[in-house]
Amino acid sequence: MTTTSAQTVITPARTRTAADTVTVRRKQGFQHGAWFVAPFLVLFALFVIWPLLRGLYLSFTDANISGDATNFIGLDNYREALDDPLVWESLGHSAYFTLLVVPCITVLAFLLAMLAHHIERGKWLWRLCFFAPFLLPSTVAANLWQWLFNPGTGMVNHVLGIETAWLTDKSYAMLAVVVCTLWWTVGFSFLLYLAALQGIPAHLYEAAKLDGANAWHRMVHITLPMLRNITGLVLALQILASLQVFDQAVVMMDFLPGPEGSTRTFVQYTLEEGFTSYRVGYASAISIIFFVIIAAVALARMWLLRNREEGGR
Amino acid sequence: MGRPGLNRRQLLAGLGGVTVAGSLGFAALGTGADALASGADTRVRYWNLFSGGDGYNMIAMLDSFRRANPDIDVKDSTLQWGSPFYTKLAMAAAGNRAPDLGVMHLGRVTGFSPGRLLDPWDVDLLAKYGVREADFNPELWKRAVIGGKLYALPLDIHVQLCFYRKDVLKKAGLLGDDGHIVPVTSVDEWFDVLKEAKKATKKGLQTIGMWSSDQNFQWWFFVAFYTQLGGTWFDDANTEVTFDTDKATQVLEFLRRHLTDGYVNPGFAGGAGAEQFVNGGPFVWEGNWSVPVFDGAKIEYGATPLPPVFGQQATHAESHSFVLPHQADRGGAANEGAHQLAAYIVQHAQQWAAGGHIPAYTPTLSSAAYKKMNPQSEYVSAMDHQATEPKVWFAGSTGILAQRVGPIVVSSTVGSAKPDAAARSMKSTLTELLASKNPMDGRTAAQGGAVA
Numbered sequence A: 001m002t003t004t005s006a007q008t009v010i011t012p013a014r015t016r017t018a019a020d021t022v023t024v025r026r027k028q029g030f031q032h033g034a035w036f037v038a039p040f041l042v043l044f045a046l047f048v049i050w051p052l053l054r055g056l057y058l059s060f061t062d063a064n065i066s067g068d069a070t071n072f073i074g075l076d077n078y079r080e081a082l083d084d085p086l087v088w089e090s091l092g093h094s095a096y097f098t099l100l101v102v103p104c105i106t107v108l109a110f111l112l113a114m115l116a117h118h119i120e121r122g123k124w125l126w127r128l129c130f131f132a133p134f135l136l137p138s139t140v141a142a143n144l145w146q147w148l149f150n151p152g153t154g155m156v157n158h159v160l161g162i163e164t165a166w167l168t169d170k171s172y173a174m175l176a177v178v179v180c181t182l183w184w185t186v187g188f189s190f191l192l193y194l195a196a197l198q199g200i201p202a203h204l205y206e207a208a209k210l211d212g213a214n215a216w217h218r219m220v221h222i223t224l225p226m227l228r229n230i231t232g233l234v235l236a237l238q239i240l241a242s243l244q245v246f247d248q249a250v251v252m253m254d255f256l257p258g259p260e261g262s263t264r265t266f267v268q269y270t271l272e273e274g275f276t277s278y279r280v281g282y283a284s285a286i287s288i289i290f291f292v293i294i295a296a297v298a299l300a301r302m303w304l305l306r307n308r309e310e311g312g313r
Numbered sequence B: 001m002g003r004p005g006l007n008r009r010q011l012l013a014g015l016g017g018v019t020v021a022g023s024l025g026f027a028a029l030g031t032g033a034d035a036l037a038s039g040a041d042t043r044v045r046y047w048n049l050f051s052g053g054d055g056y057n058m059i060a061m062l063d064s065f066r067r068a069n070p071d072i073d074v075k076d077s078t079l080q081w082g083s084p085f086y087t088k089l090a091m092a093a094a095g096n097r098a099p100d101l102g103v104m105h106l107g108r109v110t111g112f113s114p115g116r117l118l119d120p121w122d123v124d125l126l127a128k129y130g131v132r133e134a135d136f137n138p139e140l141w142k143r144a145v146i147g148g149k150l151y152a153l154p155l156d157i158h159v160q161l162c163f164y165r166k167d168v169l170k171k172a173g174l175l176g177d178d179g180h181i182v183p184v185t186s187v188d189e190w191f192d193v194l195k196e197a198k199k200a201t202k203k204g205l206q207t208i209g210m211w212s213s214d215q216n217f218q219w220w221f222f223v224a225f226y227t228q229l230g231g232t233w234f235d236d237a238n239t240e241v242t243f244d245t246d247k248a249t250q251v252l253e254f255l256r257r258h259l260t261d262g263y264v265n266p267g268f269a270g271g272a273g274a275e276q277f278v279n280g281g282p283f284v285w286e287g288n289w290s291v292p293v294f295d296g297a298k299i300e301y302g303a304t305p306l307p308p309v310f311g312q313q314a315t316h317a318e319s320h321s322f323v324l325p326h327q328a329d330r331g332g333a334a335n336e337g338a339h340q341l342a343a344y345i346v347q348h349a350q351q352w353a354a355g356g357h358i359p360a361y362t363p364t365l366s367s368a369a370y371k372k373m374n375p376q377s378e379y380v381s382a383m384d385h386q387a388t389e390p391k392v393w394f395a396g397s398t399g400i401l402a403q404r405v406g407p408i409v410v411s412s413t414v415g416s417a418k419p420d421a422a423a424r425s426m427k428s429t430l431t432e433l434l435a436s437k438n439p440m441d442g443r444t445a446a447q448g449g450a451v452a
Helices: A002-010 A016-021 A023-058 A075-082 A085-118 A121-135 A138-148 A153-162 A175-201 A202-210 A215-226 A228-244 A247-252 A265-278 A281-310 B010-039 B052-068 B083-095 B125-126 B138-142 B166-171 B189-197 B215-228 B245-260 B271-279 B288-296 B332-347 B376-384 B399-412 B421-436
Strands: B043-047 B072-078 B101-105 B154-167 B283-287 B301-305 B314-317 B320-325
Touching: A023 A281, A085 A121, A085 A228, A085 A265, A085 A281, A121 A175, A138 A153, A138 A175, A138 A247, A175 A228, A175 A247, A202 A215, A202 B154, A215 A228, A228 A281, A265 A281, A265 B083, A265 B399, A281 B166, B010 B421, B043 B332, B052 B072, B052 B215, B052 B288, B052 B332, B072 B332, B083 B101, B083 B320, B101 B332, B125 B332, B154 B166, B154 B215, B154 B288, B189 B245, B215 B245, B215 B314, B215 B399, B245 B399, B245 B421, B271 B283, B271 B288, B283 B288, B283 B421, B288 B301, B301 B376, B314 B376, B320 B332, B399 B421
Parallel strands: B043 B072, B043 B101
Antiparallel strands: B101 B320, B154 B283, B154 B301, B154 B314
């Protein structure tokens, strides 16, 4: 769902001239294209649209996991959700995580990309090092960091010479998840930045140099503006992905909601209600609420982007 | 390349064909192929949740059953324990794809919709294979009976224990002539023991590991000590909360004091407690499943039930038990095979006891071979003073009750909430849960929720 909405968001505005001229060819193109996208559309309808509609229906019922004895209860689940402190608490945790991760990952990815772009010796090694963690499954990354954060034998405390209870103290648990996430996922944004950096025409820098611009000026007036679109993409993808944080937090906390529930994210709470408490109807209702929130974030970003583009014209 | 010569109708027909062929193929894989491979007459599908040492022991027991009964093909599947296991079991039973035999924590049976997701045991059939009510601890058996029918066949109880290092305690003068820890009968005595033990402990190690920030362990310890005080949860009709906040406060203060008096280092919470113990920490409160771990570490240790600091012996106990997940057409050879297999394993639980669990089957429990096991024989008495969660639909291992109340106990133990406030908060959560409806049948505990 995320990638789809993100893709819609980032599709660059099509140049009007090309689109308007040959309507006939475009129509034919559509017919051909339909066959190519059909497999995707079928799967999308089957595994996204249908479950979404089904979830919407279930959110108005008191369905349980066994699927029988289901009654239509109207908006009761939604009413309950608004009064449920755990809904707000877990939503707060997901938002807190997003606020920490998104800026860090964007800056970090940019810096690493600059480093890998400009360094001459062993270029491939740097790129591999920065990108490799992203290839690991979340469980591997989470287990790895669980060891590193272990208070007795873990490397983090050993290196820093401290005795912090990273995974069992509620003030640090979410930070530990954030650190793991940064290490694990920065590679993807790094790659986007690297590709964008390589796409900046060299003649721009040459011209600037001739005009006497120093490194700082070149960065501020060429690099950063040329990376604006990619930064928008990184931010969008990271916000949407971070709001849905789940697996690394759950694995790092041994399938529990962390010390005093401090790493219980919204997705985890939905899972608990649906699959531990067997309240499928209620879990559907809160996941629909979450869907609306995420869709709102995606739409807000799209709206902001459009305004900015129009303003810039 | 030209456009593919395919219209919508042809495509649909093609897809339909592929689907039918595919499902037939899978069906063949699921049943025919297995039966062909084993050549056995009966096939018993068995789901369990045992990994690690328990998994190894269970597989060894299954193999000896297979050797003794070559006509029965046991197809066992091990799934991730905890909520994921129960979810899969519930959905399989609801979708009529349930295995012939399953394992559950006894405390979860009440909430697992007996009669709808679980089928009752055929007690006569069990007797045919040598398992009778008289061979079990009565309390344990009683917990498995719901609405007059037996829904679970207990395999063991597993309890929280107080593990101690004999080498450290000897140095501290806390080891009796029998090589066991000196008896403890009150809170003051217990903290005196910790004080002496601390003096004999190497620098950098904590005195006792007690999972101070783990919601499951802290809840289990609470259940144990609250039961020692004679505390109750609900009245018999499950209409009123009888939870005693004064007693609860006493327990919460007791747990908290381990941290405030400096015997627990919050930095070594969770699994790090066991690590500290192996490195020379004098005490750790752990589940009996840690016995193989400490055996493997080759340390000199003993294990008793949790100290009876409030006078009365009681330690938290759960039980692995066999269940029959609901099948619309339960019966026949596979069903009888399930009875035979469960009865066999219950009776051959000597191997199981090596994993630290206390066998539920009393003939095994009182056998000479079991009595020789160490430290198992030191804590076998726990069978007679089990502290368990109330018998309601929301209780049981990793269930809703633990999930809701566990974090409150933790908040008091680690100091982010005052014990008396935490006790009140526990009571209001219990009140809320008692009034809530079981999603399986829409009835509250008082209305007999989940008991069909």
